[in-house]
Amino acid sequence: MTRRIHVALFADEAQxxxxxxxxxxxGLALLDAFTPYPVHGIDVLLDxxxxxxxxxxxxxxxxxxxxxxxxxxxxxxxDWPLNVGGKPFDxxxxxxxxxxxxTVLFAGLVTAAxxxxxxxxxxxxxxxxELPGTLDDRFALLVAHKDAANDFAETRALLESxxxxxxxxxxxxxx
Amino acid sequence: MAEIHAPAVRPPTILxxxxxxxxxxxxxxxxxxxxxxxxxxxxxxxxxxxLLGTVCVGYQIMVGIGTWGLNRTVGxxxxxxxxxxxxxxxxxxxxxxxxxxxxxxxxxxxxNRSAEAMTIFAVMCAGLFPxxxxxxxxxxxxxxxxxxxxxxxxxxxxxxxxxxxFAIGTYFTISLVFWYIGLLPDLxxxxxxxxxxxxxxxxxxxxxWDGSARTWARYEVACVLLAALATPLVVxxxxxxxxxxxxAILPGWHTTVxxxxxxxxxxxSGFAMVLMLMLIARKVMHLEDYMTMRxxxxxxxxxxxxxxxxxxxxxxxxxxxxxxxxxxxxFAFANRMRGPFGWAYGVMVFCNVIAPQLLWFRKVRWSLxxxxxxxxxVNVGMWFERFVIIVSSLHRDFLPSAWTGYVPTWIELGTLLxxxxxxxxLFLLFCRFLPMIAASEIKAVVASERHxxxxxxxxxxxxxxxxxxAAECETVEAAA
Numbered sequence: 001m002t003r004r005i006h007v008a009l010f011a012d013e014a015q016x017x018x019x020x021x022x023x024x025x026x027g028l029a030l031l032d033a034f035t036p037y038p039v040h041g042i043d044v045l046l047d048x049x050x051x052x053x054x055x056x057x058x059x060x061x062x063x064x065x066x067x068x069x070x071x072x073x074x075x076x077x078x079d080w081p082l083n084v085g086g087k088p089f090d091x092x093x094x095x096x097x098x099x100x101x102x103t104v105l106f107a108g109l110v111t112a113a114x115x116x117x118x119x120x121x122x123x124x125x126x127x128x129x130e131l132p133g134t135l136d137d138r139f140a141l142l143v144a145h146k147d148a149a150n151d152f153a154e155t156r157a158l159l160e161s162x163x164x165x166x167x168x169x170x171x172x173x174x175x
Numbered sequence: 176m177a178e179i180h181a182p183a184v185r186p187p188t189i190l191x192x193x194x195x196x197x198x199x200x201x202x203x204x205x206x207x208x209x210x211x212x213x214x215x216x217x218x219x220x221x222x223x224x225x226l227l228g229t230v231c232v233g234y235q236i237m238v239g240i241g242t243w244g245l246n247r248t249v250g251x252x253x254x255x256x257x258x259x260x261x262x263x264x265x266x267x268x269x270x271x272x273x274x275x276x277x278x279x280x281x282x283x284x285x286x287n288r289s290a291e292a293m294t295i296f297a298v299m300c301a302g303l304f305p306x307x308x309x310x311x312x313x314x315x316x317x318x319x320x321x322x323x324x325x326x327x328x329x330x331x332x333x334x335x336x337x338x339x340x341f342a343i344g345t346y347f348t349i350s351l352v353f354w355y356i357g358l359l360p361d362l363x364x365x366x367x368x369x370x371x372x373x374x375x376x377x378x379x380x381x382x383x384w385d386g387s388a389r390t391w392a393r394y395e396v397a398c399v400l401l402a403a404l405a406t407p408l409v410v411x412x413x414x415x416x417x418x419x420x421x422x423a424i425l426p427g428w429h430t431t432v433x434x435x436x437x438x439x440x441x442x443x444s445g446f447a448m449v450l451m452l453m454l455i456a457r458k459v460m461h462l463e464d465y466m467t468m469r470x471x472x473x474x475x476x477x478x479x480x481x482x483x484x485x486x487x488x489x490x491x492x493x494x495x496x497x498x499x500x501x502x503x504x505x506f507a508f509a510n511r512m513r514g515p516f517g518w519a520y521g522v523m524v525f526c527n528v529i530a531p532q533l534l535w536f537r538k539v540r541w542s543l544x545x546x547x548x549x550x551x552x553v554n555v556g557m558w559f560e561r562f563v564i565i566v567s568s569l570h571r572d573f574l575p576s577a578w579t580g581y582v583p584t585w586i587e588l589g590t591l592l593x594x595x596x597x598x599x600x601l602f603l604l605f606c607r608f609l610p611m612i613a614a615s616e617i618k619a620v621v622a623s624e625r626h627x628x629x630x631x632x633x634x635x636x637x638x639x640x641x642x643x644x645a646a647e648c649e650t651v652e653a654a655a
Contacts, residue, residue, distance in 0.1 A: 013622050033388040036195060037360070037619035043392045051396040057404075075320065075329040084333055097338040097415050104408045105345040108401055112352045115397040116382065119390040121359065125383030134386050135364040137195030137618075 002171045005031060006143040006155055007131065008164035013039055016139035019162035020045045023143050028155065031142040034134040056114040057107050064106025068099040138165075144172075188281050188620050191464040195618050202361075202614040203368055205460060210607055213459055221599035228593010231586050232307055240310050242586045248579045249569045253587040254304045255419075256561040257594055260444070261301035262343065262416055263437075263557060266409050267445025268294025269350060272357070273405035276398065281624075282473055284616040285465045289456065289605075290449045291354040296601040297448075298347045300594040305339070307590070335418035342415040346408060353401045356394070359384045360615035413438045420564065426507035427568035430495065436488040443481035443527070444557035450474045451550040452602070454543060456611065465612055468541070475534045475546060478553065482531035485560075489528065503573060511567040515580060519563050526556020 010016035017039065024030055024045055033042050072095045076082065081089050116122060131140045141164075143155065152169065159167045193201070210218075235242045245252055268290040275283035306312045318340045320330045330337050363384035366377040384390075417437035420428040450471070457466040496508040512520050530552045533539045540546065571578045605611070 034386045035388060035391065036199075036364075036386060037615045037622065038391040038395050039388070042388045046388055048389050048392045051393045053393060053396045053400060057400045061404075071320070072332045076332055080326055080329060082328075082331075084331055087333055091333050094333040097335075097411065097418075098332060098341045100411055101338070101341040101345040101408075101415075104404050104411075105341075105348060108349040108352060108404050111397055111400050111404075112356060115356070115393055119387075119393055121382035121384060121390070123379050123382060126378075127363070127383045127385035128387065129385055130367075135360070135367050135384075136199045 002173055003144060004152065004169050005172050006152075006159060007168055007170055008141045008143065008159040008162075009131065009133065009166040010139040010141065010163060011137065011165050012163070013139060015163035016141060017041050017045075019159065019164065020141055022158075022162055023141070026158070029144045031144050032129075033142065034129065034131055034140040036135055036137060036139075039139065053111055053114055053118075057111040060110025061103045061107035063110075064103040065099055067106070068102035069095060072098060132166075187624055188285070188467070188469065189465055189617060189624075190467050193464070193621055195622070198614055198617055198621065199364065201462075201465070202610045202612050202617070203364060206365070206608065206610065207368070211459075214603065214607070218600065218603045221596050221603060224592050224596025225600050226593075226596070227589050228596050231589035231593055232303075235307065235586050235590070236312060240308065242584060244582050244584045244587060246579055246581070248572070248577050249566060249581040251565050251569060252562075252581055253583050253591060254308045256558065256565055257591055258301050258304035259416055259437075259561045260558045261297045261304075261594065261598075262413065263441035263444045263561075264448045264554075265294040265297035265301065265346070265350070265445065266413060266438070266441035267449045268292070268297070269346075269405050269409040270442055270445065271449065272353065273402040273409070276402040277406060280473075281620050282470055284613055284620050285462075285467075285470055286449060286453055287616070288354075288357065288609075288613045289452065289602075289611050291350065291357065292605045292609075293449060293452060293602065294350050294445075295347070295354060296598050296605075297445075298343065298350065299601070300598050302343060302347070303594060303597070335415060335422050338415045339419065342412045346412045349401070349405055349408060353398075353405060356397060356401065357613060357616075358609065359394075360386065361610045361613065364614060365610070410438055413441045425568050425572060426501070426503040427492075427511065427564065430492065432488060432491055432495070436485070436491075439481050439484045439488065440527075440557060440560060443478065443485050444554060446474055446477050446481065447550040447553035447557070450478065451547065451554070454547050454550070456606070460606065460611065462612065465617065471543070471546060472540050475540045478549075479531050479534040482527060482534075482553070486528035489524065506571075507568055510571050511563060514567065514571065516563060516567045516570070519559050520567070523556050523559040523563050526552040527560060530556070 008019065010019060013035075016033075016035075020030055020033065020042060030046050033039070033046060035042070073090070076091075077089045087094070132138065134140045141159075143159070145152075145155070156167055156169075189198075243253070268287075271283050271290040272287040272294075275287070306315050309315055318330065318337065321327075359381060362377055362381035363386065366374060366381045366384075369377050414434035414437065417433035421430060421433040423429060453466050453470070453474070457463050493508055496504045499505075511517070530549050533545070533549060539549075566581050570581055
């Protein structure tokens with residue numbers, strides 16, 4: 001099924017935010033927004049859930065810490081206990097620097113990988129939507145009607161009255 | 176009537192009342208133009224130095240490290256000095272990109288991209304030295320704990336040299352990832368502006384960045400997480416490097432003050448290097464509106480602060496040498512100050528402790544020439560600090576019969592010059608092909624200052640507006 005959506009471009013952050021708020025109040029569905037820099041407040045209007053990346057980061061760090069400690073103990077006690085200058089096999093303080101670095105390495109790489117996969121930022125990937133100027137100085141708002149009976153001309157007039165510098169309709173796969 | 180100062184009547188972070196589109200063209204337009212003659216001169220000299228370094232490294236790998244001035248007493252000299260120096264240079268980049276992000280210091284946005292690039296290039300230079308010091312660099316993979324045919328015999332987890340492998344490796348990887356994630360929005364803009372082959376390359380590199388609000392929300396969380404990881408990492412890296420020395424029992428090395436002393440010294444030298452590059456870049460690339468006098472001042476303050484801590488550390492070392500009552504420790508420092516390398520100690524104290532103190536004076540901070548000179552002095556001084564620590568402690572230790580001198584060969588000098596060549600070649604290529612300034616971050620700063628400027632409402636009555644303050648800054652700057 002395809003549906004028709006409105007794309008509105010704004011030249012100013014404040015107008016763009018106000019327009020998003022008005023559209024929401026009028027019962028229109030906000031689908032997405034494209035901005036040249038992170039605009040705070042639009043995530044709330046779009047009902048973006050708080051990111052779970054911190055948990056991913058914690059899990060990555062914990063894995064790194066456990067892996068580093070287990071491997072150091074296994075290699076220097078179980079696999080080949082080697083007497084280095086009479087130091088104890090269980091040299092926990094000396095194992096900590098490597099454990100710490102591995103924790104940071106795992107946590108950082110896992111966080112970056114999670115960001116890339118979750119946002120589908122991958123090499124060779126085409127941008128989902130290339131709107132004119134949204135990587136430069138334009139703020140784009142994607143709006144859809146919740147029911148098909150709505151008047152498209154009216155919505156377009158509303159968006160233009162809210163300060164949109166350009167506004168057009170598109171057909172989109174609503175899957 | 177009690178006088179209350181209006182808060183935050185600061186000059187704006189970015190001067191010249193930029194529009195968002197203006198920022199895009201300021202940052203990206205130079206990349207579309209042909210490089211200037213000045214850039215070519217700089218690039219060719221850097222490449223020549225790199226070539227010299229490559230020849231020297233090739234020669235010493237073929238012949239062996241007997242081509243260096245090392246001897247049976249002084250086993251570490253130029254190479255480890257250069258290693259510690261370059262790792263230290265890198266630290267300012269992480270500090271600016273991570274610590275200042277956590278502290279929400281907005282002025283960092285103008286310089287964080289180039290400072291992070293500097294970190295990555297400096298760590299590459301640093302990593303070169305331990306590898307060539309191995310003598311047989313084709314066996315460098317032995318430093319990793321991999322299942323080998325010798326037992327498997329694992330690496331020695333108790334050695335700070337192994338900690339270095341993990342610390343530097345992690346530091347390089349995380350810095351690179353953090354830098355690349357920060358680049359994504361601007362790579363998207365580059366893809367949009369480019370044509371032909373460049374569009375393909377940037378299309379691939381930008382990973383399909385489209386600036387969706389959902390992506391931005393996640394992206395910001397990821398940046399804060401990476402900053403929070405990089406902050407303790409940067410402290411750990413130079414602490415581990417200092418352990419290379421502090422865990423040895425040599426007088427002058429065997430001291431607990433080393434980790435904090437090394438970390439602060441790293442930040443000190445790194446900020447000096449960032450400021451030096453920034454002063455060049457703002458002139459050559461005409462970025463005066465982005466790298467303003469406010470940035471210069473903020474950096475100067477960090478330099479004078481960390482420089483004072485470095486001075487305190489030197490004093491602490493001397494005090495402890497005397498207070499410990501240990502004759503070897505006392506001798507090490509007496510020899511360091513008055514022995515054959517006393518001149519190097521003098522250079523170090525003058526450049527690191529005395530020269531930066533001039534930055535307390537407003538007049539000096541306003542004079543770009545003076546600031547530039549001080550940053551060079553600090554870099555020279557910090558190189559000598561590592562040289563002094565390493566060579567002066569090694570060349571006269573416990574047994575006078577083992578005492579000797581040390582003179583670097585031209586191979587060592589050429590390798591040092593070559594590392595500068597590598598650093599500047601990479602940095603100049605970066606300036607040509609990637610946006611030096613994080614345009615998306617600058618846009619956010621400019622927009623938020625415009626929308627929430629206290630200047631606009633609170634102080635407008637007194638006739639102070641954003642334009643006035645900016646104009647005033649410009650006139651003072653022009654006078655300086």
